[in-house]
Amino acid sequence: MNSYRHSVVLDEDKCTGCTTCIRRCPTEAIRILNGKADIDTDRCIDCGECIRICPHKAKKAMCSKFEHYTHYKWKVALPAPALFGQFNGLEDIDDVLQGLIDIGFDEVYEVAKAAEQVTAYTRLYLKTDHIKKPVISSACPVISRLISLRFPYLKDNILPIMPPMEIAAMSAKQKAIREHPELKPEEIGVFFISPCAAKVSYIRNGYSGFKSNVDVVISMSDIYFLLLSAMKRGNPPTVGSQTGMIGIGWASSGGEATALLNDNYLSADGIENCIQVLETIENGNIPPQLEFVELNACIGGCVGGVMTIENPFIAKTRLQTVRRYLPVSRNFLSPEMNFVPPEFVTDDMPEYKPITRLSDSMGESMRMMSQIQQLKEALPGIDCGACGSPTCRAFAEDTVRGLVKGDRCCVVLQNAEKKTEAKADEGN
Ligand code: SF4
Ligand code: SF4
Structure with missing residues (x-):
């Protein structure tokens, strides 16, 4: 369980899920889940970029009065x-x-x-x-x-x-x-x-x-x-x-x-x-x-x-x-x-947290990497953020990690629909 206590938090009522913040986060810590921005606490470095950029003032820093x-x-x-x-x-x-x-x-x-x-x-x-x-x-x-x-x-x-x-x-x-x-x-x-x-x-x-x-x-x-x-x-x-x-x-x-x-x-x-x-x-x-x-x-x-x-x-x-x-x-x-x-003098240097590691096993990591690559190639590569992940690469990784379902890409869905319609037209 992550025990790091962050100061950057979301005011859910104000968040519209507009995706503006997911593209600005330098560690790709934000996803849109159920229409709201969700911060991965393992990845967040509290840089405050999402507070600066949110047009709805939905992110804030917790402080005392x-x-x-x-x-x-x-x-x-x-x-x-x-x-x-x-x-x-x-x-x-x-x-x-x-x-x-x-x-x-x-x-x-x-x-x-x-x-x-x-x-x-x-x-x-x-x-x-x-x-x-x-x-x-x-x-x-x-x-x-x-x-x-x-x-x-x-x-x-x-x-x-x-x-x-x-x-x-x-x-x-x-x-x-x-x-x-x-x-x-x-x-x-x-x-x-x-x-x-x-x-x-x-x-x-x-x-x-x-x-x-x-x-x-x-x-x-x-x-x-x-x-x-x-x-x-x-x-x-x-x-x-x-x-x-x-x-x-x-x-x-x-x-x-x-x-x-x-x-x-x-x-x-x-x-x-x-x-x-x-x-x-x-x-x-x-x-x-x-x-x-x-x-x-x-x-x-x-x-x-x-x-x-x-x-x-x-x-x-x-x-x-x-x-x-x-x-x-x-x-x-x-x-x-x-x-x-x-x-x-401090000996207490920050502990290494391998956020980018896919798995503890090298073989499994390689298998996942190849799956990510395959999935990424099938995506449009326009990094639109509509799926809730900041880039197509991040969406492919989220899918392979099992964090999201792979059918959230609206461009792929649209293309599939078009193909089905075209086939139906050909059949008529
Ligand atoms: S920019 Fe603000 S409103 Fe938009 S998704 Fe992020 S937190 Fe929500
Ligand atoms: S504070 Fe920085 S690292 Fe954390 S979610 Fe916001 S933009 Fe990302």
């Missing part, structure tokens, strides 16, 4: 750096941090601060002997899950440093426990303000058995309006940002890689582009000097997440303005620091 968590006595907000790109005319990050305090948080711990730490540790890690290169960033959970499903040979290329969100959550919790001994640990709630659905799934599942330090995930789009009215009050900031240009730069594609001050990097965004890059690495066709690869499933990076408000390119431009007033970084390592702290 801030106001439902009144039982925490100390609430810490973890804003993702993309949050600072959502506000028109923002000049000072501190205004957003103060807004978070004004809507009811007791403390703010910026994910951008942890991002600056990850940058510094990644520079150290890249100098380590005998590591697999290019090192692939671990920050985008969609990419990590995609590697576990489709590119298992690249698993050891993933940067074994926890993503900034997780380091921020761990540090924020430790800080609150240290500074508030009067509270029990379970009375402290760490709230991540997320730009995307995949981070919600990461927090709900972790990697193989690892439990996240984030207690609650709130959608950036939900908190935006609360924040906007709080910020309009114009309370002078009582909290100061602890991040610089580097930390804020992580919100946009290329920000993580350029911060490494190493020219041998590649950065790509958009899920299809990321898949192409991973295929190229897997095939060994990348320049040998490439050291680091930053991949963001969303166009523009985290500013393009489905739970943001603003157009990613506008958000990116705004962040450039905000960054202009910041120091390069506020989180440099001390010169004597020459290793990555063990608590920030």
